[in-house]
Amino acid sequence: MAAMGEAAPEVPPGVDPLYVAIVRFNRRDYGATIALCTQLLDAQPYDQAAWFLKTRALTMAVWIDDVEVDEEGVADALLDDNATASMPRPGTSLARPMTGAAAGGVNASVRPMSASGRPTTGFARPGTQSARPGTQSRGGTAGLAAAMGGGRLGTASRPMTSFGRLVRLGTASLAAAASGGAGGGPFIAVDRLDLRKYAERPTLARALFDYILYHDHNPKKALELAALATVATDFGEWWWKERLGKCYFQLGLLRDAEKQLRSSLAAQPTVLATLELARVYLRLDQPNAALDVYAKGADAFPHDVSLVVGQARTCDALNEGGRAVALYKRALALDATHVESLACLAAHHFYTDQPELALRFFRRLLQLGVSSTALWNNLALSCFYSAQYDLCLAAFERALALADDGEAGDVWYNVGQVAIGIGDLGLAYQAFKVAISVDTNHVESYANLGVLELRKGNLDAARANFQTVHEMAPHMFEPFFNGALLAFKLGDFQEAHDLASKAIGAFPEHHDSHELLRQLRQLFAHL
Amino acid sequence: MAPTGPATAARSNGPRERVNWLIHVNYVQQNYDHCLALIEEQLKMHNGLCEYPIYIKALIKRQRGEIQDSLQLFQAATCLNPNNINNLKQVGRSLYLLGKHKAALDVYKEAMRLNEEDWEVWHNQGLCQMYLKQYEKAIDCFKQANAIQQHDVTYIQLGKVYTLQEDFRAAIEVYLEALDFSPDNPEMLTTVGLLYLRLGENYRAFDFLGNSLTHDPKNPKTILAAGSIIQDHSDMDVALVKYRVAAVATPNSAQLWNNIGMCFFGKQRYVAAIACLKRALYLDPFEWIISYNLGLVHLNTGQYASAFHFFSSSINLKPDFPSSYMYLAITLSRLDDFDNACSAYEKAIEMEDDHLFELNFAITLYNNDEVEKAAEHFAKFEQLYAKLDDEAKSSDPEVAEQRQALAALLPAR
Structure with missing residues (x-):
């Protein structure tokens, strides 16, 4: 520091x-x-x-702007006692988003799914990568394993523990506290302060409050001060109520937080309180309530980007792709340099057969000064699919030059994809092998290697590859279906049945899996 | 009928077969949970020594996809009563379903000893032989089964074996014989149609496919085949209507999108065609014909670099399709790469004698001032063209046009 x-x-x-x-x-x-x-x-x-x-x-x-970094801790997610219904209707809960084309969403066979069963977003933000345990009606132990596994499979990322990021930030601040005061001790010994005295002095109290919350990370003490201060101002001060809500939220008392934030909003509508209230609803797994809050906030503050983007993110999480795209576009109209909206729109266009438009969005991102492996990689893919072959390989080279160990596997995987696109299966095979050597848990590469082995006629190698994927990524339906088809052709109907059922579990509308299952049932029913 | 409680009949400790009727009734009514409860009670009462309940339990298990368990149960039933051929047959079938074809064959041999004249045993033996790739033996088995009793399934499997051996004529004969026997089986009608399509007899194929569609109007496979024939007769709008029906059932079928794309191509709507074909390619990147079609469309829209890319990937995926080389050559000549165009033409001609290859080669040679060679290939074209029948000659007016133009330009030999 x-x-x-x-x-x-x-x-x-x-x-x-x-x-x-x-x-x-x-x-x-x-x-x-x-x-x-x-x-x-x-x-x-x-x-x-x-x-x-x-x-x-x-x-x-x-x-730090703590409205943006909200990652649910593993304990909160697993022992979630806030959810109102155990089997919510589709579209009313983040755990059970709208499925398929009914919501104008995207199809799993066109857009790849993340481990949590949602389409991949165009922008990695807290919560988009890790699997939320308990979703997709998976068994308890599977959910636990997924939660403990952290975000990207196999990377060293740890799951978020109780306070999420705040804990780590707190450890950094201990060092600050040690040298903050002149005599070696902390600058303000909060425990020894008479908070009642400070609560009477509005200006000092506010500074002190922020110090306790952001510097000491002691929401309990902060809550005490805020409570005293609201009493001192006759419960009329929106600022204190908003801060009370924040404290309650950090302490996990979501209903109290909701009450305080609502009261603060009634006294004085502010963007910050709106965002926090929506966050409370999202944590309570009431996305529609959150959307209402955002919408009301957006009426009051029509030029605020964060409210629009918040709405868009929530729609994305509910698989309502069409609505999300409209909102991202609105966000871009308000702020033409909004990186997240650009990235999400680019991804949307890429997966709806408009790589040319995606290319323009990615180029815009490049002009804004974003230069990352992911961006160059996406640029390369868009170039390839919009027939700009000369730029494609150059972009991949850039991506590989920028990539660290965590991302290089993804880039090589995409190189393999392009190699399949130009029919150079040898290159594709090598690229997938490299992807696996860089990132031993790159499941997509295993899946595609399996298909390539199948084309070469190496049935056993293909089977082994598929099996690897089945164990590592139960959210992907393709390897399940491919494995089922292979087993069916080899005459092992038991395995085909098991795998096809799993494929349907991962993607309930997959026509080919249904067809296969129908044939299998016929075989079983036949005497 | 409402299911009677399991208690009434089972309480009294009577002979073992006493509640078999109840189990049977529940089983045929697909009242599986109730049926299983009854069976468990029986098994407990007789220490697991009753054949029929075990047999039914195994059947239920199989229908639920637990074949390993069901195999064990059938084996138990066989131990109780080794002389019941049904038990043996089911053991064999379970082994077959588990992919253990050799073991299944052994069991069926055992069953043959009990009863020689059982079509099922023969039929299932044929299935196992088919998976073991012993096609001749499989055909024998199926024929035996049919001699005892005629069944659709046996015919279908027999046809399949012939198809696997690429003996399409024999396969069609088998299917036609089966169709005499059950004339409105849509699956069989479709299969015959597809076989005729493979043999290039489009009219007959269309008859059968149309017949199949009247019985099962929503089968995507049939629609796709019928649509492709309609498309071949350049009736694009009708084909599109058909495809619309299929698209509801299989929105992610690469073949379907490929055909839709070519419909739009036929209607000269190139942008729509490219969009559809690209979607098809996204869904199935290994399908060479999609790349080939995309190359054709791009060649037509004058985007030669893209066309080259698609033709080359098509050739990478399927190196033994001569037309790809010809179109690649045309693309290369448009890109002013004369040398490589020539070698691509030569490759195509080396693989197959086709008048189109020669004609296009002659045109390219003439355009690059190689008049001597052009005349040579034009002469070859004339030879091949003379052999064609009238219908083939008149099918593409452009060929005749180019022929006249070249004939006027080239010195006669």
């Missing part, structure tokens, strides 16, 4: 050091501000202005 041990800047003679500190604070030079205030407080321990400024500076130095 920049603040640690930084020397206080020179103060020109005749200038008030506090003035310099304020200027530094406004320039977001928090380290210098803290050092200056520390000097001032050493000379005059009861200087309220210096104390206030130092508190603000310490808070701002570690401040």
Whole structure:
């Protein structure tokens, strides 16, 4: 951190050091501000202005936009006692999104599915990659295994523990606290403060509150202060209610959070409170309520992008692709440089047979200065499918140059895909092999290798590959169906039946699996 | 009839067959849960020593897809009564369903000893031989089965064996014989239609496919085959109507999208054609004909680089289709790569003698001022063209046009 041990800047003679500190604070030079205030407080321990400024500076130095990073911890997700219905109707719960074309959504055979049974999003954000345990009506142990496995299969990513990211951020702040105060101890010993006294002074209380919540990560203490402060303001202050809601949310008391945030919104509609309230509903697994909140907020603040994007994300999670796309477009009209909307729209166009449009969106992202493996990889694919062959390989080369170990497997997989597209099966085979050597758990590569082996006539190798995928990725229906078809052709109807049933479990509308099952049933019924 | 409670009949400790009738009734009414409860009670009462309940339990298990369990139960039933041929037959069938064809054959041999004149035993033996690729033996078995008793399934399997041996005529004969026997089996009608299609007898094929569609109007396979014939007679709108029916059932069939794409191509709507074909290619990248068709469309729209790409991938996937080489050659000549175009033409001609190859080669040669060689290939074209019948000659007016043009330009030999 920049603040640690930084020397206080020179103060020109005749200038008030506090003035310099304020200027530094406004320039977001928090380290210098803290050092200056520390000097001032050493000379005059009861200087309220210096104390206030130092508190603000310490808070701002570690401040994060916690509305955006909300990842559900594994304990919360597994022991979820907030869900209202165990078998909700489709479209009313995140655990049971709308399926198939009924919602204008996308089809699993066109757009690949993530491990949680939703179409892959165009933008990796918290929660899109990991499988939410318990969805897709999988058995309890399978859900647990999926939750413990973390996000991308096989990578070292750990599942989120109780407070999600806040815990790790908290550990970083311990170091800050150790050197924050002059004498080695923490700058403010919250436990020893008389919060009642501070609650009477509105300005100081707010600074102190933010310090406790963002710097100390102590929502319990913060809650105490906020509760006292609301009492002191006769329950009339929307700011305090909003912060109360935030504290309750962090403590997992979702219904209390909802109450406080609603009351805050009634007193004074704000974007932040709207976002937080929607977040509470999402955590309660009431996506439609969240959508209502977003919509009301968007009426009050028609030019705010975050509300529109929030709505779009929720629609995406409910598999309502059509609605989400309209919302992303609105977000782009409000903010033409919104990276997430661009990426999602690009993915949408790519998977609806419009690679040319996807290419334009990806190019726009490139112009915005985004340069990542994923983007170059997607550019390459769009180029290939829109017949711009000369650019395709160059883009793949860039992607490979930028890729780290986690992503190189994906890029090689796509190189293999393109190789299949130009009919060069040898190259495709090698690319998939490389993908597996980089990322031993790259299931899609195993699946495609299986198909290639099948074409070569190596039935046993194909079977082995399919089996690997069955174990590692029960959410993919293709390997199940391919395995079933292979077993059917070899005459092993028992295995064909089992695998075809699993394929249907992963993708209930797959016509070919149904047809296969029908034939099998006929065989079984025949005496 | 409402199912009677299991208690009434089973309480009294009578002879073993006492509730068999009840089990049977429940089984044929597909009242499986109730039936299983009854069976369990019986098995407990007689320490698992009753044949019929075990047999029925095994049948239920098989219908639920638990073949390994059902095999064990059938084996138990066989132990109880080794002289019942039904038990042996079911053991054999379970082994067959599990893919253990050799073991199944052994069991059927055992069953033959009990009864020689059972068509089922012969039929199932044929099935096992078919999976073991002993086609001659399989044919014998099926014929034996048919001699004892005639069944659709046996005919279908016999036809399948002939198809596997690529003896399509014999297969058709078998199916026709079966159709005498049961004239409105849509599956069989479709199969015959497809076989005629393979033999190139489109009119007959269409008869059978149309007949099959009257019985089962929504079968995607039949629609696809019938549509392709309609399409061949350039009746694109009718074909599209047919495909629309099929698309509801199989929206992700690459073959279907391929045919739809070619319908649009026939109607000169190139953008729609390319969109459909690209979707087909996305769904099945290994299908060479989609790449080939995409190449054709791009060649027609003058996008030669893309056309080249698709023809080359088509050739990569299926190197033994001569027309691909010819179109590749045309594409290359449009891209001004004369040398490679020539070698592609030569490759195509080497694989097959076709008047079109020679004609196009002659045109390309003439356009690149190789008049001598052009005349040579034109002469070859004339030879091949003379051999064609009138119908083939008049099918493509463009060929005649080009022929006249070249004949006027090239020096006569």
